[in-house]
Amino acid sequence: MLSYDNLYQLLDNTRLKRWLNFLPQDTHAAIFESNNGNLQTWLDAMEKLPDVEPSSFSLNSDTIKIGEESDLNAEQKANLIAALEIFKPWRKGPFDFFGTYIDSEWQSDWKWNRIKDHLSPLKNRLVLDVGCGNGYHSARIAAEGAQLALGIDPGLKFIMQHKVARKYLPKETPFHILPFPLEGLPTGIKNLNFDTLLCMGVLYHRKSPIEHLYQLKYYMKEGSELLLETLVVDGPLGYSLVPDDRYAKMTNVWFLPSILTLEQWMKRCGFKNIRLVDTNQTSAQEQHPTPWATPESLEHFLDPKDKNKTVEGHPAPLRASIIAEL
Numbered sequence: 161m162l163s164y165d166n167l168y169q170l171l172d173n174t175r176l177k178r179w180l181n182f183l184p185q186d187t188h189a190a191i192f193e194s195n196n197g198n199l200q201t202w203l204d205a206m207e208k209l210p211d212v213e214p215s216s217f218s219l220n221s222d223t224i225k226i227g228e229e230s231d232l233n234a235e236q237k238a239n240l241i242a243a244l245e246i247f248k249p250w251r252k253g254p255f256d257f258f259g260t261y262i263d264s265e266w267q268s269d270w271k272w273n274r275i276k277d278h279l280s281p282l283k284n285r286l287v288l289d290v291g292c293g294n295g296y297h298s299a300r301i302a303a304e305g306a307q308l309a310l311g312i313d314p315g316l317k318f319i320m321q322h323k324v325a326r327k328y329l330p331k332e333t334p335f336h337i338l339p340f341p342l343e344g345l346p347t348g349i350k351n352l353n354f355d356t357l358l359c360m361g362v363l364y365h366r367k368s369p370i371e372h373l374y375q376l377k378y379y380m381k382e383g384s385e386l387l388l389e390t391l392v393v394d395g396p397l398g399y400s401l402v403p404d405d406r407y408a409k410m411t412n413v414w415f416l417p418s419i420l421t422l423e424q425w426m427k428r429c430g431f432k433n434i435r436l437v438d439t440n441q442t443s444a445q446e447q448h449p450t451p452w453a454t455p456e457s458l459e460h461f462l463d464p465k466d467k468n469k470t471v472e473g474h475p476a477p478l479r480a481s482i483i484a485e486l
């Protein structure tokens with residue numbers, strides 16, 4: 161169930177081939193030597209997933225759909241739902257597994273629909289989706305005809321959610337997720353470069369955003385494209401908010417720059433042709449509580465008297481998407 165053989169076969173036919181010298185060992189260790197106390201429960205849940213061939217699947221629709229309700233009998237459906245419950249919370253989505261609709265906390269399709277037309281065509285590209293969660297956007301990238309849509313995320317539960325979808329996809333579908341943070345991705349070889357990188361919702365979690373930008377650059381070559389999406393605040397060039405404690409109840413938020421500051425960071429790091437393609441204040445419809453996710457969501461993180469402020473009094477979440485090249 162947690163095999164990456166299909167990914168390794170695919171990599172063998174790409175310029176990333178030399179990565180295979182050590183990627184399999186490191187990936188195995190990242191999962192099985194993680195000391196994650198939930199691993200056995202997750203592996204048991206994986207075993208419960210019905211062994212059926214889905215009659216259809218769709219990665220290029222706003223709801224990622226795998227199989228039809230009529231593909232399963234009642235017992236298989238109950239086993240599927242029991243397994244899906246184990247992998248809660250489903251933060252990114254939506255998904256539909258054999259007629260069971262996973263209403264995720266985030267309407268990830270909204271973000272995809274805001275950015276997709278700004279990206280250079282993804283057909284035949286090697287794409288790295290940094291901090292991909294369960295891979296909702298990576299799946300959409302694969303559906304655009306990428307040679308490889310490779311997500312990376314250190315969250316092992318997100319890897320499991322991805323592996324549920326992966327179980328039912330044809331082996332050649334070029335959509336995979338590796339269990340690494342960007343700074344922990346096994347490298348060891350030079351020129352490990354992708355044509356397109358997406359890094360959405362990660363920069364503000366990094367204590368050193370400049371270092372993170374350099375780490376993104378490491379996986380690019382001249383002409384590669386980066387789509388960077390992160391939280392920003394209103395303010396002049398040079399301004400950046402560092403919350404003194406929580407931001408929208410999150411404990412791991414560090415730098416929220418103004419757009420001009422973010423562009424300057426990117427310029428200093430050597431990015432070219434830097435352009436803002438979207439700004440969006442997150443709505444309580446796009447990030448909402450659902451039975452498949454968590455009872456608390458954006459509406460609980462904002463000041464009830466002023467939806468333009470977080471409960472801590474900071475500006476409410478505003479996201480900027482910037483595209484740049486090397």
Ligand SMILES: C[S@@+](CC[C@H](N)C(=O)[O-])C[C@H]1O[C@@H](n2cnc3c(N)ncnc32)[C@H](O)[C@@H]1O
Nearest residue numbers: 290291292293313314315341342360361362365
């Ligand atoms: C806010 S979510 C964004 C998910 C998705 N990219 C999106 O835009 O909907 C941030 C994700 O980044 C992951 N993450 C956090 N630190 C990371 C790092 N250093 N490298 C890669 N991913 C990281 C988290 O596990 C989480 O899944």
